Amino acid sequence: MPDLSTITCIEDLRRVAQRRVPRMFYDYCDSGSWTEGTYRANQDDFQRIKLRQRVAVNMEGRSTASTMVGQEVAMPVALAPTGLTGMQHADGEILAARAARAFGVPFTLSTMSICSIEDVAQHAGPGFWFQLYVMRDRRFIERLIDRAKAAGCSALVVTLDLQILGQRHKDIKNGLSTPPKPTLANLINLATKPRWIMGMLGTPRRKFGNIHGHVEGVTDMSNLGAWTADQFDPRLNWGDVEWIKKRWGGKLIIKGIMVPEDARLAVESGADALIVSNHGGRQLDGAPSAIEALPAIVDAVGREIEVHMDSGIRSGQDVLKARALGARGTYIGRAFLYGLGAYGEQGVARALQIIHRELDLTMAFCGRTNIEQVDASILLPGTYPTP
Numbered sequence: 001m002p003d004l005s006t007i008t009c010i011e012d013l014r015r016v017a018q019r020r021v022p023r024m025f026y027d028y029c030d031s032g033s034w035t036e037g038t039y040r041a042n043q044d045d046f047q048r049i050k051l052r053q054r055v056a057v058n059m060e061g062r063s064t065a066s067t068m069v070g071q072e073v074a075m076p077v078a079l080a081p082t083g084l085t086g087m088q089h090a091d092g093e094i095l096a097a098r099a100a101r102a103f104g105v106p107f108t109l110s111t112m113s114i115c116s117i118e119d120v121a122q123h124a125g126p127g128f129w130f131q132l133y134v135m136r137d138r139r140f141i142e143r144l145i146d147r148a149k150a151a152g153c154s155a156l157v158v159t160l161d162l163q164i165l166g167q168r169h170k171d172i173k174n175g176l177s178t179p180p181k182p183t184l185a186n187l188i189n190l191a192t193k194p195r196w197i198m199g200m201l202g203t204p205r206r207k208f209g210n211i212h213g214h215v216e217g218v219t220d221m222s223n224l225g226a227w228t229a230d231q232f233d234p235r236l237n238w239g240d241v242e243w244i245k246k247r248w249g250g251k252l253i254i255k256g257i258m259v260p261e262d263a264r265l266a267v268e269s270g271a272d273a274l275i276v277s278n279h280g281g282r283q284l285d286g287a288p289s290a291i292e293a294l295p296a297i298v299d300a301v302g303r304e305i306e307v308h309m310d311s312g313i314r315s316g317q318d319v320l321k322a323r324a325l326g327a328r329g330t331y332i333g334r335a336f337l338y339g340l341g342a343y344g345e346q347g348v349a350r351a352l353q354i355i356h357r358e359l360d361l362t363m364a365f366c367g368r369t370n371i372e373q374v375d376a377s378i379l380l381p382g383t384y385p386t387p
């Protein structure tokens with residue numbers, strides 16, 4: 001395996017993760033729904049946007065520091081909530097939360113995490129963000145919100161684009177269902193990942209930590225699976241968001257907005273921020289890329305609410321382009337998961353270093369020394385989406 005010092009871009013991390021993580025979990029991370037058209041568009045559309053180079057501008061004393069929902073960040077990048085992160089690497093959520101804290105960016109813990117809220121707070125410190133999926137069992141949701149508060153989470157991210165599940169062919173073929181039914185080929189593949197197996201044998205964290213032991217009647221992996229599969233609530237609506245906001249009482253971020261009408265409803269819900277996101281191309285295949293959807297939403301509500309974005313970010317250039325198009329903050333999903341699967345905590349730290357360096361240097365090439373000065377004037381007209 002390559003030494004960490006030879007890793008210079010997110011693609012390097014992806015290749016190492018592909019070798020180290022069992023196929024069924026690598027595929028779970030690195031895939032989109034149906035034709036994966038939206039998944040590909042998320043990255044391709046970033047590539048089409050061109051930057052305007054400036055020269056002989058004083059580039060000394062640069063800063064990428066900013067804020068997201070009023071919290072200071074070393075750069076406008078948070079770690080996105082991702083389910084089953086503790087399956088990319090043993091204790092994955094704790095390791096990623098530690099790396100994010102050390103770097104000075106937010107970590108968002110998924111409802112579907114392996115390490116529980118309390119466990120992450122105890123081993124990586126409080127202050128991380130918590131992502132909520134709205135389940136049919138509202139008493140469970142109430143308790144989750146209360147647990148996130150008690151653990152010292154500093155923002156709640158409510159995901160609205162997963163009332164029903166998008167279909168990923170690879171997950172079905174790999175038997176990644178709840179409960180998992182790995183194929184023989186997967187089991188053989190698993191046997192080629194001794195490092196991963198050793199990690200898993202060395203940790204007690206192998207279940208959905210936020211759910212296991214917190215729902216009556218759910219005692220083992222098979223009824224936990226059945227409960228989870230039935231729980232995503234197709235009736236979710238904006239009334240639920242109001243109720244969540246009241247119960248939570250802190251910073252609220254709405255995730256999964258792709259059109260101005262829904263952005264308007266997010267503003268009316270009283271949220272502090274919304275995330276333009278197509279769930280990394282994992283839900284509605286055929287939707288445009290998130291960077292394509294961003295400008296119309298910024299134009300519609302950008303003066304009333306913080307607009308963030310995710311889906312497709314693989315470099316600091318992508319972060320800069322999103323910021324130039326009005327995203328106050330961005331989130332990385334796979335970019336940090338590759339780092340985690342490849343090298344654990346150090347790999348996540350590496351992913352953040354890589355993105356930060358690319359962001360800082362690209363900003364300088366565009367003639368800006370402070371991220372707060374970045375706007376669409378750094379982009380080449382005709383190459384970027386407009387409202």
Ligand SMILES: Cc1cc2nc3c(=O)[nH]c(=O)nc-3n(C[C@H](O)[C@H](O)[C@H](O)COP(=O)(O)O)c2cc1C
Nearest residue numbers: 029080081082083110159279280311312332333334
């Ligand atoms: C493996 C994986 C699991 C995910 N699980 C969740 C989740 O539990 N909750 C959620 O709101 N979003 C989830 N997402 C979506 C991410 O939060 C984010 O929107 C997406 O990863 C951004 O795209 P990117 O991976 O191209 O950066 C998941 C994404 C991936 C790749």
